[in-house]
Amino acid sequence: MPEGDTIYKTAAALRPYLQDQTLVAARSGPRFPRLDALVGARVIAIEPRGKHLIMHCDNGLALHTHLRMTGSWHRYAPGQPWQKPASRASVVLEVPHSVLVCFSAPIVDLLQEGAMDRHRGIGSLGPDLLAETFDRESALLRLRSPERAMMSIAEALLDQRAFAGVGNEYKSEILFIHRVDPWTFVADLADDTLRAILETCERLLRANVVPGRTGRWTTDASPLARGSRVWVYGRRGKPCFRCGTRIESRLQGEQARITFWCPRCQVPADSPPSSLMSTRPATGAPRTAHP
Secondary structure, eight states: OOOHHHHHHHHHHHHHHHTTOBOSEEEEOTTSOOOGGGTTOBEEEEEEETTEEEEEETTSEEEEEEOTTTOEEEEEOTTOOOSSOGGGEEEEEEETTEEEEEESOSEEEEEEGGGGGGSTTTTTOOOBTTSSSOOHHHHHHHHTSGGGTTSBHHHHHHOTTTSBOOOHHHHHHHHHHTTOOTTOBGGGSOHHHHHHHHHHHHHHHHHTTSTTOOSOOSSOOTTOOTTOSOSSTTOTTSBOTTTOOBOEEEEETTTTEEEEEOTTTTOOTTOOGGGTTOOOOSSOOSOOOOO
16 A cells, blocks of 8 residues: 555655646546546645645545555656556546546545545544654554553554554564564553654655655665565565574454564563563554544
8 A cells, every 4th residue: 555655755746747737638437436527627736645645626525535555646648658557547637738547446436625524434543653743642542542552563553543544564564673572552551652653654754755865765775685675574484684583473352453563673662571572462452543
């Protein structure tokens, strides 16, 4: 699933072709709302909110897309062959000199601006890590809400209602950086630990949206060796760069998202030394949501 930095850069890539342009054609795939009402409207802003992309128009309507695991936006010149089949186009927007196509997006909505905050996914979002000013204390309060007290920290980092922008790869890497066991309940972590995790979330996402930066890093790069871009993500069965223990992975939570971790570096705080190499439960009981 694209994470907050990917959507931020997608919005930046679309603006030169779409913002301040008048839509001369707009259509959607068969499962989505018709977009005829956008024809003749001018796109006045392209806004990333966490993992959501919102295109605001001057007629009071907004086009909302969420790419989930499968979606992507492409830009073509008029008449240029598309890189993917037309049957996979969820949205097609035409402006003078450009055709913008969103392929394989599972969520496409046409919204009234005044109803934006009532949208189930958008209205419930927590503070955006890539907003001009990220409200870290508000995010901490949301993490500390009773509904997340007995939620594992790995699930809480993916709960976009707490704060928006972190996805599965960042989740595993950030918890490794801070040596936090992914199955630790939020209630069992000190405020200073949660603040440090939030600071790292913001710092790493912001580093990836610096203009001109090439490549993408979801972890602290300086301590890594052997050419790897990650500490644990996707490295199941390989030796930990810190201690040599084999990296483990398991599905976690109701959404069954895979978590990678080092069972020695991220040992639970209350575990005795003899259990350093013990495994953790495969799933967690607390509910979570991913708007």
